[in-house]
Amino acid sequence: MRLSLDELTEMARKCRKDIVRMTNAAGSGHPGGSLSAIDLMVALYGTNLSFRVDEPEWEDRDRFILSKGHASPAMYAVLHQMGILAESDIMSFRKLGSICQGHVDMRWTAGVDFSGGSLGMGMSFGLGCAIAAKMDGSNRLVWVMVGDGETQEGQVWEAAMAASHHNATNLKVIIDRNGIQNDSFIDAQMEIGDIAAKFSSFGWDVKEVDGHDLASVVGVIDWAANTQERPVAIVANTIKGKGVSFMENNPAFHGKAPTDEELGLALEELA
């Protein structure tokens, strides 16, 4: 699949609508970090990621590990756009028996490659997938999305060191640098500093990108896919809540669903 920029833009808009609809219907969930990540995920699924809609568990698919598993609405919205999840699936988000669990869960959702919810683990899991792919002589790639707050977890750096040691050239990490975590802004909680420099000091190839400029995002994803000398990190500068004015850069919407009134306003803006 190789969608045009216009198609990607339109798909991202639809995903944003689904993110606010899903969280509103559930009365809970994490819209902010879903909206910051969605352009990156749409660009990846819409251009580079190799997967099969009719066979989501295809063994040799590329993997997408949503380490920041609370951004599940973004995952479900993309899988819905790709034709893997139905409207009824995504609208049952967080309800009893739904295949769309509160945090992404590979045991519940075909098309989800990781069970998230506990931050700091996805890069390690992705590294395991990457090492296995190399053992199998497969060219499949492993993409991992982590939150910037998530990089406060020590395990992220264990994984960064190990990926470099094992020369996991097929491992591609995207850091959603939206500057906000759960309680408030990152610089107030615990500043993580120059994340690109940190990854490069661990022996990674790193590029920064505006995570909402789809043309640049597609460019950097292509670069990452084709860079096979070292593990690759993309630091994507994003805005938490992007696309809904009152959620943008607003820590309150990290883990709070829009009310019915807020949903109406959001859908107007996303029309």
Add this chain to the structure above:
Amino acid sequence: MSAPPESCASRDGYGRALLRIAEDPRVVVLEADLGKSTKSCLFRSEYPERTVSLGIAEQNMMLVAAGMASSGKIPFASTFAIFTERAFEQIRNGIARPGLPVHICGSHGGIHTGSDGSSAQAIEDLAIYRTIPGMTVIHPCDDISAEELTIQLVEMGGPSYMRTARNKTMRQYDYENMEHLRIGRGSVLREGSDVAILACGVMVEMALNAASDLSDEGIESTVVDMHTIKPLDNQLIDRLSERCGCLVTAEDHITFGGLGGAVAEWLSLNRPTPLEMVGVADRFGESGGTDDLMEAVGLTPTGISNAAKRSISRRNAVS
């Protein structure tokens, strides 16, 4: 196959098993700078391309194992029992919750580990892993059974935790006599009707010694190697409760939540029967030679035979 010549520790059996299951190309081994101790080094030297060194970073190791399992591998990840515990939440959320077939081996478990002292003597591992849904928990008593049970893990599917011991124990099994050794089924090593002693790990040998002491006093006991703590062999426990009417558990583990705890839960809910537990009281270990330490915390044949007598007199008081 003939038995290896010398007496060994259960960790040696684990190491030998890895070599035997290597013919399955899905098997991979993960290490955290303790391969020489856990004995995964044997696999590394034959199959370096299928051995992944993760350094002193156990949390990362557990999730790397999970990722490999999700890609069709059957990972065996080992470190000291105590250091697996550092990654408890990784094991719970990253391995067990998605139900991935990752097999964790914690070596050097228990007070028996000896002079390294309390920081190394995991006495709570069986209890904590037993609480994880779908997790198999195994603690073999000798090298031969550790080898066989490790081999059986390959076809098991879900996640598991196996504790092995650092020090040598007497062999209870031989290669010709292993039909009854199965994950999830206690192995009856000695028959008697007065009391049933269920033991695991290094305490199995002591339980057999206690049984022969008891026999000298005219008390005949059944001794079971309860190598699988979860799933617990409830049917066997029921039969023994019926036959003997009183039981003892013996483990190199705290008396909360391990083998004793598991048996107590089953009995109290299903078939109330007098039960005495031999294990570590609510305390940490300390440095010392293994024999001195085991004596100091009460993990001895005498400790077991005294417990057996208490259990018998409680039964007699009831009936």
